[in-house]
Amino acid sequence: MRLPPRPQERIDRSRELTFFFEGEPRHGFPGDTVGSALFASGRRVFSRSFKYHRPRGLLCCSGQCPNCLMQVDGVPNVRVCTMPLREGARVRGQNVLGSLDRDVMSVVDKIGGPFTPVGFYYRTMIRPRRAWPLYERFLRNVAGLGKIDRGAGRTRRFDTEHRRVEVLVIGGGRAGIEAARAAAARGEQVVLVDEGLGPGERAAGGSFEVIAPARALGIYEGGLVPVDAGQVLIRFRARRIVVATGAIEQPLVFPGNDLVGVMLPGAVRRLTDEWSLRPGSRAVVIGADERALSVVAELRSAGTEIARVVDLRAESPRRIAAEGKKGRLASVLVDGEGLDCDLLVMSGGRQPAYSLLAQAGARIEYDAGRGVFVPIELPASVEAVGAVAGELPSGATPAATYEGGGKARGKCFVCVCEDVTTKDVRRAIAEGFDSIELAKRYTTVTMGPCQGRLCQLPSVRLYARENGTDEAAIGRTTARPPWAPVSLGLLAGRGHEPARRTSIHERHVQLGARMMWTGAWRRVHSYGDPAGEVRAVHEAVGAIDVSTLGKILVSGPDAAAFLERLYPNRFGDLRPGRIRYSVLGTDAGRIMDDGTIARLDDDRFYVTTTSTGADVVSEWLEWWNAVWGMGVEVVNLTGALAAVNVAGPRARELLGRLTDLDVSNESFSYLDAKQAHVAGVPCLLLRIGFVGELGYELHCSSPYGEYLWSTLLERGADLGLRPFGLEAQRVLRLEKQHILVGQDTDSESNALEAGMPWVVKFDKDEFVGKWALEHVRERGLRERLVGFEMTGWTVPPEGGQIVVDGRPAGRVTSARWSGELRRAIGLAWVPAALAEEDAELAIRVDGRLEQARVRLRPFLDPDGERLRS
Amino acid sequence: MSELEFLSTDRTRTGGGFEPVFRSPLADALAAAGPDVRDLSALGKVEVRGDVEGFDGLASAERIPLTPGRTLFLCAPEETARLREALADPSRTVVDVTGALAGLELRGERLLRRLTDLDLDGLPAVGAVARVTTIVLRTGEEFRLFFPQEYARSMAEVVLDAAAGL
Incomplete structure (x- = not known):
């Protein structure tokens, strides 16, 4: 029931909004929150408490406490007291078995008390240990907050926005508006964020931007303030931050202080002034300051009868207790005097909301005179204005707790979020949790949805009294972000993962390729038939997109000397137009990458790297270039x-159709590099053979990659050309025992033990890692990377153990079935003593030992005749 | 072999049954985009390492300093060859990066705020846009982004998605 129109009301009575509570239609006005509209419809129980399932009603009505958490349009844990009412909103209670009014789980409150003291799950439900998952599931179901619909998927969109401002004002109260106005008047660019509905007309005329409702979640270094604006997380970078978060009314601690009908003064003020509602018919008011x-x-103006006013500045009652019927307030006892009422307005004074300041690095001290914590010594570029800075009229400091006395034995809550009573706190102290930081973790006081707003100060007062200190x-406990609960979806944002795609990507998709991730690249695993793709390369011609290869141009008068000093292989004597392979070593002699290097002319080298190594190698080269100057x-x-690799016995025939270049073996030999137009596109052609057959890598400007690829496929169709993917490439290179860095090597592998002593030129004066490789040579090889072929038909798993005398002595790094050889083949690290042709290996496969033989030379074409043909 | 022709996009030859097609890395990704998003990938782009202080070879080319020793020049596609020649100098390394960088023109500061934490009043700058290292230029409410072409589709997806969320 609404009161007659009032001067400050926010509601627009000319229009009605319909929403649904538990499926039943309810009505409200524009300007209402879901909470105020529900209150107007007669609802008083808004939630059930975390642990005891006690009925709870509006307490702060300003988005601080947990008492009005409900599910709105499927979203759990919404504070309905600040959620603006929308037409058609669907509102439900949460954390109940039954309904808000009849919650079966409230039995815990009646009989479960003795069995569920604070931290009981650390002591009473730990044995047998195997049963813990059951207990855990049970506890999670009966306690806690709302539930997320796991099947719903992404129902809401969250975005992240980055903004820079000169001045960010947090808080839209009187002090915040004044600060914003003053800064704007100085010509500064100002944004004000307010967690409520905003300052409305009070901010009129100010030339600053207002964002509301929007909660500042924390203050990080560099003036970073993330602000939760509902569907958008705004990451402000502010040159100056003005904190005007005000002060928060603190509840008194007495038996029955959580009953429905017990409210803080602010809640009463908002209900009457903003939504023209009568909070109760007969009230008792207990306050410690003028504002309360x-x-x-x-x-009185709302027509509520006042039963009694207790001014804690003038009188100091020893006993206060509230009693209720079915969870609703029925009477209040003050020093034995019983007062029937349905509303108890209580406040123990106001505590500056200093959390954001503390996060920013302010020092917070207890002011014994006023009985509150106040911020002192603010960091540079952070200001505090208004009540948060301690500008509070003095009031009385209330007692830490009020005993009920007599028959009043109701629970006395220090923390309404987590259902922690004074008894729980006393028990924790008796158990030895005398530090507030440890006690917080044990009792969970300040760890609930209010994040200490309503329980930090009362719990500190209680600790002080129980410990006999001040x-x-x-x-106080450390203030950490986020200051307010925030949904994980908002923090996660849109979650796009940047992917690298070659310029031929769309063609692969059209060909039905199965794509896979290699680092950040999307690459072709196969076009559906890896074995057929391998066969095409051996028998006709295949094409693979190798655009992902790292490609680095090293130029300048010192280019040859630079590579000579960096790589273990020799490059000073490489003739222009020729190519040489090398591994690249770290200064500890380990293999970091490998690839071919083509000398384009005297001063220019074209270095290729592995696909995932491109950035690292490029930085490595630049770093040494800077070091050596x-x-x-x-x-x-x-x-x-x-880049496209065209390989197979008919590769030359195909290339000959596309270029004027003389592609005969005599003029374009194995390991030659040439520049020519291919299908009209200028290319760098490298004749190399990673896959073991006659082959050419064609490198051209990216925008022509797709055209070149399509032309190759078109003009090679009659030659039996098939595109092939990584899986086929892996089989083909394994037949040649060509290593894959990162697959067959790890961060400990060196070129000598990896079976490539020929790439290490010890007679060079110097190269990166030379001393380390010399050391390996002197101490002797301990293990070796060797090829093996299985005696049986089994393909061993990659990572499988090599077993010697019943003990693991090595591992398989690559293994595949070779259709060409009709055998299972692979590469493995074995003890150096086993690195002999025909040596027998035992490999563990599914618990059995399978036999294999060492093969030191390539399985296929060991003399490279096909490559050179 | 003084010029590395395979690095340039304007050295193709038509004839003999071949007709090379330049295809923008954004061609597919922007097929459904509105008029507020424009593909600039075909613009001529030349990166120079070394001193360009006194260079005045091609007045129409736009000059974007990247670092004290590196400068990016932008020009119309047909002017790229002239620009390369004008810049050629033994003291400089000139690399045609036309094919390396994709380009995108967008409208609206709010959209950019959803994509990057760069200071939009301090452009041009190089920084992460949608987590990809990007050169960002601004003229009023118009922004131009140049970034590695292999991220083109990824970038276009993020840009169009962010625009849809405004």
Whole structure:
């Protein structure tokens, strides 16, 4: 029932909104929150408590406490007291078995008390240990907050926005508006964020932007303030931050202080002024400062009868207790005097909301005179204005707790979020949790949805009293972001993962390729028939997109000397137009990458790297270039160029159709590099053979990659050309025992033990890692990377153990079935003593030992006749 | 072999049954985009390492300093060859990066705020846009992004998605 129109009301009575509570239609006005509209419809029980399932009603009505958490349109844990009402909103209670009014689980409150003291699950439900998952599931079901619909998927969209401002004002109260106005008047660019509905007309005329409702979640270094604006997380970078978060009314601690009908003065003020609602018909008011007590006038104007006003500045009652029927307030006892009422307005004074300041690095101290914690010594570029800075009228400091006395034995809550009573806190102290930081973790006081707003100060007061010390000695718990609960979806944002795609990607998709991730690249695993793709390369011709290869141009007068000093292989004597392979070593002699290097002319080298190694190698080259100060430019061309490897006995025939270049074996030999137009596109052609057959890598500018690929497929169709993917490539290279860095090597592998002593030129004066490789040579090889073929038909798993005398002595790094050889083949690290042709290996496969033989030379074409043909 | 022709996009030859097709890395990804998003990938782009202080070879080319020793020049596609030639100098390394960088023109500061934490009043700058290292330029409410072409589809997806969320 609404009161007659009031001067400050926010509602627009000319229009009605319909929403649904538990499926039943309810009505409200624009300007209502879901909470105020429900209150207007007569609802008083808004939630059930975390642990005891006690009925709870509006307490703060300002988005601080947990009492009005409900599910709105499928979203759990919505504070309905600040959620603006929408037409058609569907509202439900949460954390109940039954309904809000009849919750079966409230039996815990009646009989479960003795069995469920704070931290009981650490002691009473730990044996047998196997049963813990059952207990855990049970506890999770009966306690806690709302539930997420796991099947719903992404129902809401969350975005992240980055903003820079000169001044960010947090809080839209009187002090915040004044600060914003003043800064704007100085010509500064100002944004004000307010967690409520915003300052409305009070901010009128100010030339600053207002964002509301929007909660600042924390203050991080560099002036970073993430703000939860509902569907958008705004990451503010502010040159100056003005904190105007005000002060929060603190509840008194007495038996029955959580009954429905017990409210803080602010809640009463909002209900009467903003939504023209009468909070109760007969009220008792207990307050410690003028602001709390002045609510009496508002109540009277709303027609509430005042039963008694207790001014804690003038009188110091020893006993206060509230009693109720079915969870609703029925009477209040003050020093034995019983007062029937349905509303108890209580406040123990206001505590500056200092959390954001503390996060920013302010020092917070207890002010014994005013009985509150206040911020002092603010960090540079952070200001505090208004009540949060401690500008509070003085009031009385209430008692830590009020005993009920007599028959009043109701629970006395320190923390309404987590259902922690004074008895729980006393028990924790008796168990030895005398530090507030440890006690917090044990009792969970301050760890609930209010994040200490309503329980930090009362719990500190209680600790001080129980420990016989003062609040300053107890101190406070560390303030950490987020200051307010925030949904994980908002923090996660849109979650796009950047992927690298070659310029030929769309063609692969059209060909029905199965794609896979290799690092950040999307690459072709196969076009559906890896074995057929291998066969095409051996018998006709195949084409594979190798645009992902790292491609680095090293140029300058010192280019040859630079590579000579960096790589273990020799490059000073490489003739222009020729190619040489090398591994690249770290300064500890380990293999970091491998690839071919083509000398384009005297001063220019074209370095290729593995697909995932491009960035690391490029940085490695630039780093050494800077260290040595040589006359070299390093340009990473990886993305600039597309590359296609055309391989197979008919590759030359295909290439001959597309270029004027003389492609005969005599003039374009194995390991030659040439520039020519292929199908009209200028290309760098490298005759190399990773897959073991006659082959050419064609490198061209990326925008022509797709055209070149399509032309190759078209003109090679009659030759039996098939595109092939990584899976086929892996089989083909294994037949040649060509290593894959990262697959067959790890961070400990060196070129000598990997079976490539020929790439290490010890007679060079110097190269990166030389001393380490010399050391390996002197101490002797301990293990070796060797090829093996299985005696049986089984393909051993990659990573499988090599077993010697019943003990693991090595591992398989690659293994595949070779259709060409009709055998299972692979590469493995074995003890150096086993690295002999025909040596027998035992490999563990599914618990059995399978036999294999060592093969030191390539399985296929060991003399490279096909490559050179 | 003084010029590395395979690095350039304007050295193709038509004839003999071949007709090379330049295809923008954004061609597929922007097929459904509105008029507020424009593909700039075909623009001529030349990166120079070395001193360009006194260079005045091609007045129409736009000059974007990247670092003290690196400069990016933008020009119309047909002017790229002239620009390369004008810049050629033994003291400089000139690399045609036309094929390396994709380009995208967008409208609206709010959209950019959803994509990057760069200071939009301090452009041009190089930084992460949708987690991809990007050169960002601004003219009023119009922004131009240049980034590695292999991220083109990824970038277009993020940009169009962010625009849909405004």
